[in-house]
Amino acid sequence: MNSRYLSRPSTTIVNKSSDIDVLFQMQDDFKQAMRTSKDGFIYIHNKMKDHKSFQNHSNSKQLPISHQLALILEQLGSNGNSGLVGKVAQNFHVDQDTVVLITRKVIKAINSFKEEYIEWPNSCRRFEMLQVIQKEGFDGTTFSLCQKPAWQREIYFDCKKVYSINAQVL
Structure with missing residues (x-):
């Protein structure tokens, strides 16, 4: 073979x-x-x-x-x-x-x-989620970068002194 x-x-x-x-x-x-x-x-x-x-x-x-x-x-x-x-x-x-x-x-x-395990929310559930988001908002998160960006690196430097990207994930 x-x-x-x-x-x-x-x-x-x-x-x-x-x-x-x-x-x-x-x-x-x-x-x-x-x-x-x-x-x-x-x-x-x-x-x-x-x-x-x-x-x-x-x-x-x-x-x-x-x-x-x-x-x-x-x-x-x-x-x-x-x-x-x-x-x-x-x-x-x-x-x-x-x-x-x-x-x-x-x-x-x-x-x-x-x-x-994964399902798309029905219209009632989407409405409930919308009410909560409008009332409370939702937290973002940061994704750490493994190296400094080559361009405008100061933009990516966060309060924890780490290079990261901010995101809000729904």
Whole structure:
């Protein structure tokens, strides 16, 4: 079989005792590392474990689904250079192509549940929301930038002495 690679894939360490197993034993550090509670992690895991994107049709072993979920939570919860594919690959002892593949699989599985969790508000609910916004307004948030803007950087410097963009998200 002829395959093409930009670089030869490294051997994925599937059976290695993983940091995630250790994290499950550490009460305080799990939430910080995974950006969710253990119950939240287990709920998401159980919800997506039977999704068709995790069915393995090759001779290669795949990482356990819990590791795949941990990997994407690490990537999505990181900012700046720590969220780069290469950095996540190093942290999880996998190839960069594996990170990209896992990211696609997990996002596909999570997106398949959107109808169950996301709904457009009906006209009554929209009216209620409008009343609250007109009465109280709503807070904005800031999104930190990983580097200084090249142009008019003083505009992006906030009261916390961080370069950021202000936003109001509905």
